[in-house]
Amino acid sequence: MAWTMSISLQAGGLILITILLIRLMKNHLAGGRRRLPPGPINLPVIGAFLSVGFRKRHLAFFNLAKRYGPVVYMKLGGADVVAVNSAETAMEVLKIHDAEFSGRPEHMAGEHIGFGYLGLDFCPYNAHFRKVRKVINSELLCQPKLNEMAYIRREEVLSLVATVAANCRGGAPFNVRSPIDDTVTNIIGRMMFGRLHPASRKLAEAVRDLKTVRRDAVEVEKQSNIADMFPQLARFDLQRIEANTMKIAKRFGLIYEIVVQEHKINPATQNDRKDFIDFLLGYNEGGDTFSENAIKAMLNDMLFGGIDTVAMSVEWPLAELLRHPQKLVRAQQEIDGIVGKDRPLEESDLDHLPYLHAIVKESLRLYPITYLTPPHVNEHEAELFGYRIPAHSNVYVNLYGVAHDPSYWQNADEFQPERFLGSDVNMSGTHFQLIPFSSGRRRCPAVLFSLLQVPYTLAVLLHAFDWTLPATMSPKDIVMEGRHGAANDKLQSLIICAKSRLPAQTYNL
Numbered sequence: 001m002a003w004t005m006s007i008s009l010q011a012g013g014l015i016l017i018t019i020l021l022i023r024l025m026k027n028h029l030a031g032g033r034r035r036l037p038p039g040p041i042n043l044p045v046i047g048a049f050l051s052v053g054f055r056k057r058h059l060a061f062f063n064l065a066k067r068y069g070p071v072v073y074m075k076l077g078g079a080d081v082v083a084v085n086s087a088e089t090a091m092e093v094l095k096i097h098d099a100e101f102s103g104r105p106e107h108m109a110g111e112h113i114g115f116g117y118l119g120l121d122f123c124p125y126n127a128h129f130r131k132v133r134k135v136i137n138s139e140l141l142c143q144p145k146l147n148e149m150a151y152i153r154r155e156e157v158l159s160l161v162a163t164v165a166a167n168c169r170g171g172a173p174f175n176v177r178s179p180i181d182d183t184v185t186n187i188i189g190r191m192m193f194g195r196l197h198p199a200s201r202k203l204a205e206a207v208r209d210l211k212t213v214r215r216d217a218v219e220v221e222k223q224s225n226i227a228d229m230f231p232q233l234a235r236f237d238l239q240r241i242e243a244n245t246m247k248i249a250k251r252f253g254l255i256y257e258i259v260v261q262e263h264k265i266n267p268a269t270q271n272d273r274k275d276f277i278d279f280l281l282g283y284n285e286g287g288d289t290f291s292e293n294a295i296k297a298m299l300n301d302m303l304f305g306g307i308d309t310v311a312m313s314v315e316w317p318l319a320e321l322l323r324h325p326q327k328l329v330r331a332q333q334e335i336d337g338i339v340g341k342d343r344p345l346e347e348s349d350l351d352h353l354p355y356l357h358a359i360v361k362e363s364l365r366l367y368p369i370t371y372l373t374p375p376h377v378n379e380h381e382a383e384l385f386g387y388r389i390p391a392h393s394n395v396y397v398n399l400y401g402v403a404h405d406p407s408y409w410q411n412a413d414e415f416q417p418e419r420f421l422g423s424d425v426n427m428s429g430t431h432f433q434l435i436p437f438s439s440g441r442r443r444c445p446a447v448l449f450s451l452l453q454v455p456y457t458l459a460v461l462l463h464a465f466d467w468t469l470p471a472t473m474s475p476k477d478i479v480m481e482g483r484h485g486a487a488n489d490k491l492q493s494l495i496i497c498a499k500s501r502l503p504a505q506t507y508n509l
């Protein structure tokens with residue numbers, strides 16, 4: 001008995017070793033053709049956590065790329081993670097293999113903040129995604145719709161000038177973030193539900209609440225979630241991040257219910273200028289409509305995804321210009337040369353302000369509003385740059401890394417808007433060395449809007465006011481560090497002084 005057991009144990013061991021050897025050989029042979037991309041050592045359970053940590057992952061990926069090359073592979077939280085860090089590799093993901101890498105991972109935020117993955121941001125690449133994207137493009141963010149809504153941008157930016165003028169009376173320093181933030185909130189709010197806002201008291205109150213909920217949401221969102229690292233711990237919700245996200249989603253949901261209900265109670269008449277919510281409520285393509293949750297998710301996409309991004313894209317260059325006063329003067333001289341001092345700057349003037357556009361580009365290059373794209377996920381095993389990418393990998397395009405690549409950018413860490421003068425590099429997603437809006441199927445849907453709103457707001461602020469630092473500060477005291485949440489918020493908001501530089505009647509002050 002003992003004999004037979006020992007023989008069968010030996011035979012079993014032999015079979016096991018043979019299977020392992022065959023597997024190893026197979027892997028080796030396959031590896032000859034298609035290997036995983038290189039990367040740091042992956043330890044059991046924690047993977048490459050020690051190499052990348054929680055915070056400033058864009059910098060960790062950027063540094064890993066210096067060692068391993070532009071495509072870096074690692075395990076994080078049990079997931080296969082790939083970071084791409086150069087213009088060429090970004091183009092592989094976002095253009096050449098765009099269709100394969102257009103998914104998103106499952107995440108509790110998609111469930112709660114995305115109202116069941118029904119908005120764009122968290123939605124997998126499926127028929128619903130394509131329907132939402134098409135509607136947002138054709139009914140809200142395309143050029144003709146933006147032209148129709150130009151009066152909203154003008155009214156709100158002029159109102160921003162009045163607010164800044166009121167804030168800066170007596171030369172006292174003030175926090176420039178909050179009026180810019182309010183301006184963008186009002187603009188996007190009016191684009192979505194402008195027919196009733198601000199005439200409806202309930203809606204006006206909802207928008208006020210929205211500002212508080214958004215602030216609270218950003219606080220939750222900026223926490224590093226241990227469960228993202230160790231999904232096994234997700235069900236314990238140790239930091240109560242999921243519980244807090246659910247609360248925030250509920251508060252957003254209640255506000256959006258008011259928006260929808262107000263539109264249902266007061267339907268648009270023939271003479272009304274319909275807004276986006278009117279359109280969504282009336283949408284019916286052969287019986288296919290939008291559920292209330294889908295409408296809420298889209299509201300969230302626009303209001304949550306659009307406000308900080310645009311507001312920060314105005315604040316960053318303003319901060320850089322205060323650090324470089326000659327560039328500030330140059331921008332103002334350019335504006336004065338086109339607009340003069342007796343009329344307000346209009347959007348139509350923007351076509352004649354190359355230096356201003358160079359400032360916006362340089363600022364979005366130095367401080368891309370999202371340092372890393374959200375993960376792009378491939379449903380099936382795929383290939384990038386000859387490397388094997390396992391199915392369901394989280395592929396991050398390091399927008400910061402791309403925009404700081406020394407092979408494209410000399411003195412990449414310096415603010416030099418002049419580098420764009422006479423250059424045809426634009427940010428529409430075809431010049432992969434500068435893709436702050438990303439590219440391909442998942443490219444930000446609001447490129448046209450943002451590239452109007454950001455330069456317009458900045459130009460008017462530069463035209464209407466002279467900007468200086470409080471007497472106690474010098475340019476080197478300005479903190480140019482980002483907070484690295486979903487949007488790259490400037491860590492400290494800019495506290496500055498403004499002084500009207502034009503006759504009061506120019507901006508009706």
Ligand code: HEM
Binds near residue numbers: 121313438
């Ligand atoms: C300067 C301003 C902005 C910048 C730099 C920016 C940048 C980005 C980036 C990098 C992405 C990720 C793309 C990817 O996954 O590859 C994105 C996605 C998105 N952005 Fe923007 N964005 C800006 C403004 C806005 C505005 C104003 C809105 C809405 C009104 C908006 C709505 C969205 C949405 C809904 C997505 C998700 C798209 C998807 O997953 O398919 N963004 N944006």
